[in-house]
Amino acid sequence: MPPRRRRRRKPWRRTRAYRLARTAVLAVVLVTVVVRCGEGHRERHPEAHSAAHSGAVGAPSAGSGARGGPGARSSPSPDPTPPTRPLPPSRATAVRIPDLGVDAPIVPVRLDAHRQLGTPPVDKPKLIGWYADGPTPGETGTAVAVGHRDTRTGPAVFAALGQLDPGDHVEARRADGRTAVYTVDRVRTFDKDHFPDKEVYGTSDRPELRVLTCGGLYRSKTGYTSNIVVFAHLTATRGP
Template sequence: PITPLRLDGQRQLETPPVDRPRLVGWYEGGPTPGEAGTAIAVGHRDTTTGPAVFAGLAQVKPGKTVEVRRADGRTAVYSVDRVKVFDKLGFPDKEVYGATGRPELRVITCGGLFSRRTGYTSNVVVFAHLTATR
């Protein structure tokens, strides 16, 4: 299941509710999958109840495909270019969210070290580009 997400008061991208660990969030202020530009998907790595929708995201390898079912019933097919882990304190907004000349996808979850007090120290980001629509 998918839910729309917005920017919060600090202009940070919201996340899906923690009590819905299988829910994926889409940034509704950006392009939809298959459109020119960078579509953004966000989900949890885990919650207090166990693994969540993007638990294995850090293990995705370049060349793998990501398929996204669009609202019009078609499927946008992306090919993974790279997977990077970025520290949250220096997160490269332009590199991750910046405009591109082609349809791209970023899939984002938490990563790095975890502390009950502060949460995860990093974010895992999958960078992919559109290779087909069917």
């Protein structure tokens, strides 16, 4: 009678127990990312040129002016909704994004000593920062709004910013009682190591808005790997 062949055991990586263990580990990692991301994050500032990628941060170009970004102009996006007449200066007081259920007050933000754009306080994650040295809502030029995606305490004001679609609206209320209504042209995610400063912050001959938050993967030492950027232009105004 021939000897019985011994049944070979499956390698550990092919067993059901291994697959279940791997799934559990991935779930823990994802939960950690969601809970911890955003703490102390610093957005790229609106006047940083490509030199920033090599460690040097550019200053505003001589021709940019107080209401502009870098000297080069951004490429206008295709806009099925025509622009409207610009508004005179008046500081931003709040931002409303109906499709996301966002209605948040504004805090002015500026460049710090390292020429990085400040963000709202981490302990007040429902505030939105408006770049105070750029255009006000509805004014000609490229305005910039920034907010946290989340903090250690949970989701922040721009947790769902990446879900906006072309044609959605971003409404910026002003101190004079008027509201600047921007229509979204496109939403993009850019790796921070290859962030297109000129495309995002370039000056414009019409009122435009960039809304930024962090995106991509979260790393405990360096924060998010990317930025989510909403490109929009003024299409209506409301109020007195």
